[in-house]
Amino acid sequence: MFASSTLTGSKPEQYAQLLEQARALVHGEADRIANAANLSALLYHALPDLNWVGFYLFDGKELVVGPFQGLPACVRIPLDKGVCGAAARLRTTQRIDDVDAFPGHIACDSASRSELVVPLVHGDTLVGVLDIDSPRLGRFDAEDQAGLEAIAQVFLDALR
Template structure:
């Protein structure tokens, strides 16, 4: 496999489109969820500024279990419905949290985290896990980040069916 990350240019939306294309190239022809989660985590971590954790929690049939990530060591298991990740998984809605300290039940894996964005990963009606990003900057993630990261999350989910 030959892959080269390129410098992102243009508006934030255009940069996310370029990042999504890079994610597609990374997972092209590969269906292993660990390999794809690892590469997507690394790609996004290196492309985005002001993030201190980028990774996946994968559903094991009972709870979310930490998967490939970039950042400080993380909480290993998260119950469905608990914290930002568990809430995203059960509501099937992206959670964009400007201040994690104001989120009821927030799980503080890294005390430096101030804001978080979690995209639920579903293959049809089947929960795969969540794609989680943390930032030490309050209100780091906006609607453009959400749309871009949801697109990248879908690249991951689609790769599982290859």
Template sequence: MFAATTLSGTKPEQYRQLADQARALLHGERDRIANAANLSALVYHALPALNWVGFYFYDGKELVVGPFQGQPACVRIALGRGVCGTAAQSGKIQRVDDVNAFADHIACDAASRSELVVPLFLGDQLLGVFDLDSPEPARFDADDEAGLAALAALYLESIG
């Protein structure tokens, strides 16, 4: 059985510890749904001030909700719409301090105030996005962006 440990140290050190836990959790498993489910749970329970952590997968037309932790979510998001659709279409991480100030934000959970979305590509093919929401404004900083991008890369490595 897997047991997460408490994170300690600076934020970069905490993300290194979380990456070690993720690596152990994903080791030997190639299924994208199983790994997305476990990574969502790990991150949701390890990091403070999150109200949603999960995946949206690209079905060739739009993003469709995948495994997540948190309140029920929007099921489908068009490319280019909201923070997730923008990340998927642009291929760039979206770190939004105030989702209410983001043009075309999709409010799946009214409690969300800030968001970070990492696009997921296998080679040049869009797989989906890794999405995190917080009820706190400006919850995510550059350390979070780097740490969560590293976790997304571990996820892609596990299924690729």
């Protein structure tokens, strides 16, 4: 089926490889749960220094945990709480170097020190967020943000 491979080259080259793998995983599949599950696994196993990768899906009121890799997570996140809520509410990626310095941060996993959350917006509709946590401060940079936003777009493009 699908075998993980070691990423090579510079960080942008690695994200290009991940993007190709993400496209292959969702090709011909429109089910958001299946695609979220596979993309969570892909990212969790391919990228270093992560302790949680997953999707929160918007139910019309709040974010509800969807497919993920990592320790058990918070089940529901209001749009006015935490990094995930901010990304969904503002519809902008949140790249947080130190989650303890983020007002209203929700500590689902006390080991998380930095976080990157990409809002998932299809047309004008909020679908949810892609949430990536790391136990390392300052884990995510602009290259990570661009690469993960591109992978989030692959998820959105597969929706019908």
